[in-house]
Amino acid sequence: MCIACTHTIHRAQHNFGWNKDFEPAIVAKPGETIHFECLDSSGGQLGQDATLETLNNLDFGKINPVSGPIYVEGAMPDDALKVTLRKFIPSGVGWTANIPGFGLLADQFKDPALHVWSYDANSMTPALYGPGGRVPLKPFAGTIGVAPAEPGTHSVVPPRRVGGNLDIRDLTAGVTLYLPIEVEGALFSIGDTHAAQGDGEVCGTAIESQMNVEATIELVKDAKLQSPRFTVTEPVTRHLDGMGYEVTTGIGPDLMTGARESVMRMVDLLTAEHGMSAVDAYMLCSVCGDLRISEIVDAPNWVVSFYFPRIVFA
DSSP: OOTTOSEEEOTTSEESSBOTTSOOSEEEOTTOEEEEEEOOTTTTOSOTTOOHHHHHTOOGGGOSOEEEEEEETTOOTTOEEEEEEEEEEEOSEEEEEEOTTOSTTTTTOOSOEEEEEEOOTTTOOOEEETTTEEEOOOOEEEEEEOOOSSSSOBOSSSEETTEEEOOOTTOOTTOEEEEEOOSTTEEEEEEEEESOOOTTOTTSOOOBOOEEEEEEEEEETTOOOSSOEEEOOSOSSTTTGGGOEEEEEEEESOHHHHHHHHHHHHHHHHHHHHOOOHHHHHHHHHHHOEEEEEEOSSTTOEEEEEEEEGGGGO
16 A cells, blocks of 8 residues: 555446546545556456456456546646656566457457466566566556546547557656646546556557556646657666667558568567467567657658567577
């Protein structure tokens, strides 16, 4: 329990969407720090004993629960909510899955696959992945946002201008996030916590892991923010940089095609060099490899690169 926190949002206080009419879990004052008990993105359906059968029976109506919402006193449309992420308290258990019909290469990986992770929640040492793989960990919140002004309940799956399922792996401890407010009270929620993810989350899942999160909520009046922005005050990839990267590319006139090709070529490289199955390589790319736009000015072709950290197989 956070001794400096003013409120605790318990795991049962969650929703499976965004709605400006949801009843607030609590009313908070600007400047208060809140302890959030967050579920993993399966809503607790995939635990340490999960199997492919568990994955096949997943209830998609319970995907991506977000803890909250928090009504912030004085928050009004055109203000910005300033969220300082103080601390992540991991559970030590997580999962990564290939879910049919979901992910950048869904047309190529049509069968379900599941990897259940066990990691040391105190030391956060790299988590084992098959023979020889060790993935550096960096906890963050995949879904974080406020309620949109448009009436009704909105899916948690897509990101929005007010936040939501951003899946930005740099929204970790020490980062300050600013969110545009569209409704009175803001109605802030958070969830979908991850132990690690690569930029792009290419198979559609990271190391999905239940965690608790401590965050301080403040207001920036009349900010008129058009989309989320955040401040990072430390290097963002030093947990991966130690031994450099293997990099594959996709080159052509379409960025999505380039992204797909760069990932496909990395999957091929990992299977050839490390004897992995293609789907295991694909899921590993999702939790620790980074998609980057390397060049977008030399028409008619652009370059998308996929960076895989060599430290994983050191």
